Amino acid sequence: MSEESIIRLASRMEQLPPYLFGMINAMKMEKRRNGDDVIDLGMGNPMDPTPDAVVEKLVEVAQNPKTHGYPMASSGMKNLKREISLYYQRHYNIGLDAEKETIFTIGSKEGISHLSLALLGPGDSVLVPAPAFPIHIYAAVIAGANVVRIPISPAESFLKRIVNICESFHPGPKVLMINYPHNPTGKLGSLDLFKEIVVLAKRFKFMVIHDFAYSRITFDGYKAPSFLEVPGAKDVGVEFGSLSKSYNMAGWRVGYCVGNPEIIKALGNIKGYFDYGIFAAIQIAGIIALRDCDDTITKQVAIYQSRRDTLCSGLQRMGWDVEPPGAGMFAWIKIPEPYSKMGSMQFAIEMMNRANVAVAPGVGFSEEGEGYLRLALVENEERLRQAIRQMRKALQDMDKEGVVK
Ligand SMILES: Cc1ncc(COP(=O)(O)O)c(C=O)c1O
Structure with a gap:
């Protein structure tokens, strides 16, 4: 036996x-x-160094023992949250309520994972364009949700498939996960595409999570639009960003999520159980990145x-x-x-x-x-x-x- x-x-x-x-x-x-x-x-994994000013700030602040305890708020310091709202104003002309519409995460991967646990469970389904960065699929799988993969291209049939699935599934999908510029395919987003997605989200009542990890790594004069630039986007979803790629700070683990206040609150609630937030000295150094490192x-x-x-x-x-x-x-x-x-x-x-x-x-x-x-x-x-x-x-x-x- x-x-x-x-x-x-x-x-x-x-x-x-x-x-x-x-x-x-x-x-x-x-x-x-x-x-x-x-x-x-x-x-x-970026191999080039983090900007000097960010490293210098970390070294300076980390010498203060006050930064050594648990950070005061697991969802990010007030000043860091204020900085990301200023950043969105400056780059995308989007107003964000720093307290209610922004949250910091231990890298965007952690944020996406915990947000999936906050939004999804058994019986729910999520639409994920494929091929996909693995956590876009597996965050939902770990949460017990059903993942429906849809080929990311061509863009027209991508949208048509969303409509078909929403019309034929009952209950319809609860979340659409998008990511532009897309990893791995490099597909680019556009305001027109985002507008159509917001229309569909409202029509079929699904939430949208936009992973904007490569927001600033754009070539030949192209500027990647934020999902939140579309009027009404904040009613349906959130956008994740990261300091990992733009500022060569992958090891520092600083990500953020901005947009719909109810979703942000849910992420904050679940994170309150799981973690204590990012090391305070890193949060302060992160302010320098967002403010001074264009x-x-x-x-x-x-x-x-x-x-x-x-x-x-x-x-x-x-x-x-x-x-x-x-x-x-x-x-x-x-x-x-x-x-x-x-x-x-x-x-x-x-x-x-x-x-x-x-x-x-x-x-x-x-x-x-x-x-x-x-x-x-x-x-x-x-x-x-x-x-x-x-x-x-x-x-x-x-x-x-x-x-x-
Ligand atoms: C599309 C995408 N999202 C998120 C991440 C993870 O970023 P972070 O370091 O903020 O967790 C990556 C990293 O490769 C990525 O490619």
């Missing part, structure tokens, strides 16, 4: 597949331990744009069909024939093993991403060129060995 194990996980854990990027990361770490120089285009964003965006050009033109010279992204930190690339046959995960493993290049397999962003790779623009141009040379050599070797027929 087999003995029942003492260690038994919650049934929700069965719904969480192995985190594919975790597997790629583990391979990368193993290779690096063995002395291999892996060029990491896998994760969207120049560094401009410089950083120029760096990403130039890397994008280097990477995309290099791949095009290899004969790959590449559409350079208009925003974000990634190129979303169709794996050419015949290599696509092996599947994006196997292709990513081949690139890791043969080329010492880490890439994110499209399937990691759900089935809709199969056949694609996502390459992050985080390494410098010299290393991007090196990555392309190594990938080309790896493909030549694979051809010689007949790895794919």
